[in-house]
Amino acid sequence: MDKANIPILTQPPNKDDVVKKWHESRISMTEEYDTGAVVIQVDGIPIGTFGNFSASIGKAKSKKTFNVSAITAAALSGEKVLTYEVCLPEGKNKILYVDTEQSKAHSKKTLARILALANLPDGTDTDRLEFLSLRKYTPKERIEIIECALATTEGIGLVIIDGVRDLLFDINAPLEATQITSILMRWTDEYQIHIHTILHQNKGDENARGHIGTEINNKAATVIQVEKDKVDENISKVSAVLTRAQTFPTFAFRINDHILPELVEDYVSEPKKAGRPSKKEFDPYFDITQKQHETALERIFPTMFDEFNYEDFQNRLVEELRTILGSFNKNKAAAEITFLRNKRMVVQDNGKLYRYNRGGYRY
Incomplete structure (x- = not known):
């Protein structure tokens, strides 16, 4: 195992502090616990609550930012945008939108799009939306800025982070990925907010990129996939990949003449073809x-x-899975190895040699 990825205690923990956390962590059958108010819904199905985070994943140019713009606009307007409904109660109705990738000029276009979708005046700021462009900062500085905004701004209920990958130095560092998801969970719990993040998918498969993708899949309340329609590339479809509750119906949108996402009515994902199905x-x-x-x-x-x-x-993988499944080939084995690496079920510690990471992964 790479020693650089093993967390080291630089000083002994404060016993009183640990005891306090231990007692705060106890669960009792005589206590009532808040499950978190529903923040984001699709067709009446909850996908995000206070105290949790969710994520959108998709390949490059799949229109992930357009999709999240619709969520933000629904939060600002209190009206349905595409199929999103966002309910932020009085006193927690502010939104923090963090863009880590785009320049200020391009970030302004995203802000203008959100205001247009929310039917708010063009060229005028709203005190309910704090929009940050953090492209020029390091991952550590970005985390510090978000933390400062949360700690000093009253009334924030929803946070959008586009994209969460830029809060890490190394997307394939398991320790760093765990630290970032732990920070997201701490923020949602400590400030009682909902965070929605954006992350790219791998080019070769449907998995969210890197170890941070694996951690988000494991910890997020809902993971949404945004992808181009296989028949019409001008259409982006949105579907639930991982949920802790009921799965919402797949829907789709296109970009209209005003460069705004609009719902594709009566969308059918993959029309049936004559003959045998592919x-x-x-x-x-x-x-x-x-x-x-x-x-x-x-x-x-x-x-x-x-x-x-x-x-x-x-x-060896072909041989064993052929025994288990009845048929298996090298092309499938290549996809399987990518999957096993993303899940941390196999790791490469000694040069390029693979080993089974027993007990070191979460499925």
């Missing part, structure tokens, strides 16, 4: 169960000392 693309997440992943890895890596280069690992 074969579904292999997806390790849906086509192989957690138990099957683990069984194959336990057979390939019988001891904690076993390590293999990519080719040997791929060949």
Whole structure:
């Protein structure tokens, strides 16, 4: 294991502080706990509450920022935008929008789009929306600025972070990914807000990028996918990937002549074709169960000392999964290895050698 990724206590913890946290963490059957008011809904189905965070994922140019602009506009207007309804109570009806990627000029265009969608006057600021462009700062400085804004601005109920990847130095550092998701969870709990983040997907598969993507999948209340329609690239469809509650119906939008997202009425995702349906693309997440992943890895890596280069690992993976599933090939194995790496089920510690990360992952 890479020693650089092992957290080190620089000084002994304060015992009184630890005891206080321990007592605060107790759960009792005689206590009532707030589940968090619903903040964001799609067709009446909750996707975000106070005290939690959610995420939008999608490949480049899928219109993720347009989608989140609609969420922000719904929060500002109190009206349905696309299919989003956002309810922010009196006293917590301010929005903090953080853009980490765009220049100030491009950020202003996003701000103008939000105001137009909310039917607010053009060229006039609103005190309910704080819009920050943090492109020029380091990840550490961005976190500090967001923390300062939350601590000193009264009435914030919704925070948009576009994109969360820029709060990290290394997108593939597991320790840093855990730290950032822990910060998001602390902010939502401490300030009783809802945070919605944006993260890119890998080019080669549907997984959110890097270890931060894996952590967000594990910790977010809802993960939304924004992707281009396979038939009409001018249309972006929005669907629920991971939820803790009921899944909302897939919907779609296009960009109109005013450069604003508008709902595609009666959208059908993939129209049926004559003849046999086309074969579904292999997806390790849906086509192989957690138990099957683990069984194959336990057979390939019988001891904690076993390590293999990519080719040997791929060949052994084909052999074991062919035994388990009945059929499996090298193309599928390549996708499977990417999946296993994103889930931290396999890691590369010694040069490019792979090993099974027993007990070091969350599925």
